[in-house]
Amino acid sequence: DAGVTQSPTHLIKTRGQHVTLRCSPISGHKSVSWYQQVLGQGPQFIFQYYEKEERGRGNFPDRFSARQFPNYSSELNVNALLLGDSALYLCASSLGSRSAYEQYFGPGTRLTVT
Amino acid sequence: QKEVEQNSGPLSVPEGAIASLNCTYSDRVSQSFFWYRQYSGKSPELIMSIYSNGDKEDGRFTAQLNKASQYVSLLIRDSQPSDSATYLCAAMDSNYQLIWGAGTKLIIKP
Numbered sequence: 641d642a643g644v645t646q647s648p649t650h651l652i653k654t655r656g657q658h659v660t661l662r663c664s665p666i667s668g669h670k671s672v673s674w675y676q677q678v679l680g681q682g683p684q685f686i687f688q689y690y691e692k693e694e695r696g697r698g699n700f701p702d703r704f705s706a707r708q709f710p711n712y713s714s715e716l717n718v719n720a721l722l723l724g725d726s727a728l729y730l731c732a733s734s735l736g737s738r739s740a741y742e743q744y745f746g747p748g749t750r751l752t753v754t
Numbered sequence: 755q756k757e758v759e760q761n762s763g764p765l766s767v768p769e770g771a772i773a774s775l776n777c778t779y780s781d782r783v784s785q786s787f788f789w790y791r792q793y794s795g796k797s798p799e800l801i802m803s804i805y806s807n808g809d810k811e812d813g814r815f816t817a818q819l820n821k822a823s824q825y826v827s828l829l830i831r832d833s834q835p836s837d838s839a840t841y842l843c844a845a846m847d848s849n850y851q852l853i854w855g856a857g858t859k860l861i862i863k864p
Contacts, residue, residue, distance in 0.1 A: 673852070680856070681856050681857075682758075682842050682844070682854030682855050682856050682857055683798070683842075683852075683854050684854075685851050685852060685853070688850075688851065695850070696849055696850065696851045698851070728797075730797055730798070742788065742800055742803050743788075743800070743852065744800060745790075745797040745798050745799070745800075746797060747796070747797050748796075748797045
């Protein structure tokens with residue numbers, strides 16, 4: 641079975657630009673979570689979606705938004721990029737959004753903002 | 755106190771020995787616990803999940819959870835150079851969100 645896929649793998653953007661990151665979950669998984677990871681730190685939770693509804697939002701500014709589509713794939717959008725948005729963006733999928741459901745990560749998108 | 759804390763390391767262990775990784779957590783995160791392995795430049799890979807007190811074994815890996823003392827640990831038996839990585843501890847909070855430690859860097863010396 642295919643694992644979680646993310647695109648693109650690498651991206652270079654300029655300050656002030658907009659970026660869209662994409663994620664396809666494992667087949668049968670209905671929940672997608674997005675994380676930001678900067679070097680030397682653990683992932684920071686951004687959003688969780690389940691059955692196309694937002695189930696959780698981390699402490700990120702409104703420049704960050706996301707959505708989940710009927711096929712359970714998801715997009716993360718970031719507007720007005722700042723240098724500090726440079727990070728590895730991770731998508732994880734799970735069967736559901738509750739505690740018993742393990743999350744499996746995609747390869748990530750490395751975003752560099754110059 | 756941070757919600758999930760790990761010693762950043764590096765933890766250096768001889769090949770073939772047992773590596774012991776520890777994680778403590780606060781009252782806010784107490785649902786479920788997970789250990790992930792992350793190689794440099796790669797995404798986290800799930801190793802173990804543990805939900806109840808006691809030990810859980812999977813191959814060379816054993817996760818231990820002690821809710822009274824609020825710690826969770828990961829033991830790696832017969833450590834191999836390929837086990838060298840950063841190990842991330844994650845706990846789920848009451849909103850079903852994963853809260854992460856900063857990770858412990860493990861080095862297995864041949």
